[in-house]
Amino acid sequence: MDYVNSMIRSDQMADEFELFPIPCRHTIQQDELFLIPSEDANDLSNWGDNRQRKRKAARAFLVNDVDGKPIDNKKKKITHRDIERQRRQEMATLYGALRSQLPFEYLKGKRSISDHMHEAVNYIKHLQKKILKLSGRRDELKRSSNSYASSSVPESLQDSSEHSVKIRPCLAGVEVVMSTCLRQGLNLSSVLEVILAEGLSVVTCISTKVNERLMHTIVSEVNDGRNIEPSELQQKLTMLATSSSELHLGMLAK
């Protein structure tokens, strides 16, 4: 709302006043050597090699007490000042660009650039965490969604012949996994009828279409004390899948 950033000051100094002689203040100060013990010199940075800058002692620069070459020195100063202004402006636009990427909650009430940068760091960390979480979730979903098709079902079922019937005993019954071609006229009803006729009860039955094949996964359990012969059921279901669709009527009549 009331952000006033990266704007050109209206009280900008005129170029003409830069032509005045340099005051003696800095020439006095730069004779002094003062060392701050560098107590907290950016321990966050894992990049900067903390070698100390050595001070060049009393660098020779062209003073203007003799009128030898004051002019090009002044020109340099002016261009330097201009370059620096430009650089500052670029930094300001970069601050704005960085801030424009942050969501509202991150810069709510934060005015200063330092706050924005702090929040930018937090935001990046948040995004990274989110990506990590999403990636994990995607892998998990991938794994669980085709666990039947690609992991627990043998590879031979994927691109094998027209049909396939697998029967595996589970808790108190059997698990039937059938893979049939889509164009094959196998009706699920006939399969269920066979299973029911065996004295089994269907607990769950999931039909999914996976790459132009139909996968039926049927979990059944034994109702009465009857003994189930898996191989017999396997044979019946295989016959059912192999034969044409009108055969199953005869199967039922068994």
Place this chain on the structure above:
Amino acid sequence: MDYVNSMIRSDQMADEFELFPIPCRHTIQQDELFLIPSEDANDLSNWGDNRQRKRKAARAFLVNDVDGKPIDNKKKKITHRDIERQRRQEMATLYGALRSQLPFEYLKGKRSISDHMHEAVNYIKHLQKKILKLSGRRDELKRSSNSYASSSVPESLQDSSEHSVKIRPCLAGVEVVMSTCLRQGLNLSSVLEVILAEGLSVVTCISTKVNERLMHTIVSEVNDGRNIEPSELQQKLTMLATSSSELHLGMLAK
């Protein structure tokens, strides 16, 4: 490698030299008013209201030509200088923190702070894109894994009473959606038996567990030319769900 950033200069000026009188340079300069036409004043920022700062004309400040109170003015200056130094240092650590979040490819060969900030913006954009892509992929996987349970089932089924049976005519038969409580002893076999007994054939049957309820979605189609009365089937299935599990034997004997 050769980053030299955010370090305390060894040629720091001594505090004593700050007690000298202020040179007249700045007081001369600040009389001039210079306006830059603000050609590209941060058009990236969608926040800053670009109102121009108005210059306060020749602010009264306590000069020290009279020895009235030069001391606290100097103290203020010193504290101001100190505060500013601290602020600069904080900014430097923030630059470092921001840079430390960027992966290596983003700051390869980039030395200046401007480049780091530019790359930070790019990195944030990249992360956002990645999150968008990952979210889309997750939703897609979610939808394909339980499309029946969460999207196409009416909301009323989600948190209703003990059970619910919905029958809707579809292509050449009916679609049955049943929602039963987990602790209710409804056996899917009995439902299938009723449907088969109606002369319907089961095309697909999907059972999923959604928040402690069991959802059965059964798509059936008519085999022979028999006419199916949905309301009758609805009544039978509702009775089946309502009654105890031993009732369905009687239903079958119909």
Place this chain on the structure above:
DNA sequence: CAGAGCACGTGAGAAC
């Protein structure tokens, strides 16, 4: 050498 980048101190508004 020239040019780029950075830290410094300082004045001036803005916000509290």
Place this chain on the structure above:
DNA sequence: GTTCTCACGTGCTCTG
């Protein structure tokens, strides 16, 4: 009033 924040010009260092 105080306190914070920003932009300014400038000197210095580093790199190519």
